[in-house]
Amino acid sequence: MPFKVEYKDITTLEVDALVNSTNPEMVGYSGVDKIVHALGGEEFDRLCAEHKGKLRFGEALYTRACGDLKAKYVIHTYGPTYVDGLQGEPILLRSCYRESLRLASSLGCRSVAFPLICAGTLSYPIHEALGIAISAINEYLNLENGRMDVTLALYFTSSDRIAASLLGDLDKYISENFKVPEKKESLDSILESCGEKFHERLRRLMNERGLSDPDIYHYLYMSPKTFNKIINGKVKQPKKSTIYAIAIAMKLGYEETESLLEAAGLAFSGSSRQDLVVAYCLKNGIDDLYDINVQLVNYEEEPILC
Numbered sequence: 195m196p197f198k199v200e201y202k203d204i205t206t207l208e209v210d211a212l213v214n215s216t217n218p219e220m221v222g223y224s225g226v227d228k229i230v231h232a233l234g235g236e237e238f239d240r241l242c243a244e245h246k247g248k249l250r251f252g253e254a255l256y257t258r259a260c261g262d263l264k265a266k267y268v269i270h271t272y273g274p275t276y277v278d279g280l281q282g283e284p285i286l287l288r289s290c291y292r293e294s295l296r297l298a299s300s301l302g303c304r305s306v307a308f309p310l311i312c313a314g315t316l317s318y319p320i321h322e323a324l325g326i327a328i329s330a331i332n333e334y335l336n337l338e339n340g341r342m343d344v345t346l347a348l349y350f351t352s353s354d355r356i357a358a359s360l361l362g363d364l365d366k367y368i369s370e371n372f373k374v375p376e377k378k379e380s381l382d383s384i385l386e387s388c389g390e391k392f393h394e395r396l397r398r399l400m401n402e403r404g405l406s407d408p409d410i411y412h413y414l415y416m417s418p419k420t421f422n423k424i425i426n427g428k429v430k431q432p433k434k435s436t437i438y439a440i441a442i443a444m445k446l447g448y449e450e451t452e453s454l455l456e457a458a459g460l461a462f463s464g465s466s467r468q469d470l471v472v473a474y475c476l477k478n479g480i481d482d483l484y485d486i487n488v489q490l491v492n493y494e495e496e497p498i499l500c
Contacts (some may be wrong), residue, residue: 197344197499198490204347205263205295209302211256211331212265213294213452215273215311218249230268235261238268243269252289254297269294275314276319284326285311291330298342307345307436324348325484328497333415336500345459348491364489369418373464393427395457396440398457413443414483416500434460438498442483448476468495 203245204212205227216229217223219311220242222231230241238260254271274283287338290311310327331344390398398419410423416439422434425428437447437458441451451472455461462469471493475486487497 195343196347197331198349199346199496201348201494203229203349204307204309205233207307208264209305209307209345210265211267211269211298211301211306212259212263213254213267213271213298213306213308213311214270215290215309215314215316216249216270217272218247220246220249223315225306226309226389230263234259234268238263241269251390252286252293254290254293257303262406265307267298268280268302269297269306269459271311273316273318276312276317279322283312283320287318287326288324288330291327292334295331295334295342295344296338299338301393303342304422305343305345309310309347321488324491325398325488328487328491329415329484332497332499336415336417336420342346364471364493365473366441368467368470370492371475372467390457391427392432392437392454392458393425393429395454397425399444399446399450399454404442410440410443414439414500420500432458434458435496436500438500439483441476441484442481442488445481446476447481448473451476459462467493471495472498 199244200207206407212230214227215225216227219297222228227442231242238257241260245257249255249270249272249326251272251274254269256267256269259265259268273290274286276283294308296307308327308331310320310323311321313323327346331346335342335344353458376473400406407418407421407425410416423433424440434455436453437460438451441454446454452462462473464470469488471489472486475481475489482488483498490497
């Protein structure tokens with residue numbers, strides 16, 4: 195999987211490049227930055243000292259990884275301190291992810307791990323920082339043909355859980371609707387029972403809403419070429435996460451999303467926590483991909499990616 199979320203200490207991951215959120219001094223004051231410097235040792239400190247004062251907001255530079263660090267490179271990026279979200283913080287934070295990925299690609303890295311940039315000592319609200327991280331990484335991988343495996347490493351305590359203020363009774367919904375998996379009907383039999391094919395139903399729903407192809411792929415940061423294959427039936431079996439993403443982009447409710455899944459031989463499952471989170475959101479008018487992905491990650495499920 196090119197992009198995944200893991201609930202681990204980023205310094206324990208064996209990747210080509212580890213991204214470190216730091217500042218222009220590059221001396222490891224606090225948080226992950228402090229741990230990275232401790233593991234890197236004196237040689238790492240010396241390499242960082244050579245770049246003192248060179249790192250600017252939203253940019254990235256690299257050093258070799260040293261000491262006990264498991265990565266080949268450490269990519270250093272400088273994110274904004276959160277004020278109110280209106281001082282350009284989201285733009286700078288997105289730039290941190292984009293520039294770090296571009297640098298990793300230029301170094302020939304096949305794998306890179308990010309912390310949740312700015313969400314610690316720089317006070318960026320966790321749910322906003324998480325939404326930006328997911329969308330920025332997904333945008334890069336989709337539009338710039340990223341070939342790296344990207345991991346977003348979250349290392350929260352129980353007090354850091356972020357769902358309560360957004361979806362107070364999602365826990366209750368999941369506990370009441372979660373079911374033990376039953377024997378599934380074969381895909382062939384499901385497809386045989388369908389009349390309208392997936393791409394036909396998708397086009398009909400788009401036409402009913404007056405939506406064009408760019409309305410969908412721009413919202414999802416999906417390449418036009420990829421969406422063209424989907425809408426013209428060249429993708430035999432779309433991924434469930436892709437169908438969810440398209441349904442959310444179209445602002446479909448629960449029933450129409452269920453219908454779109456059915457046309458692809460799929461269905462919401464009571465034995466899937468991801469499905470339950472998405473179903474709950476759609477039933478309760480929460481139809482923004484950013485908000486839904488925040489909830490999925492909060493429940494330790496993979497975010498919806500195209």
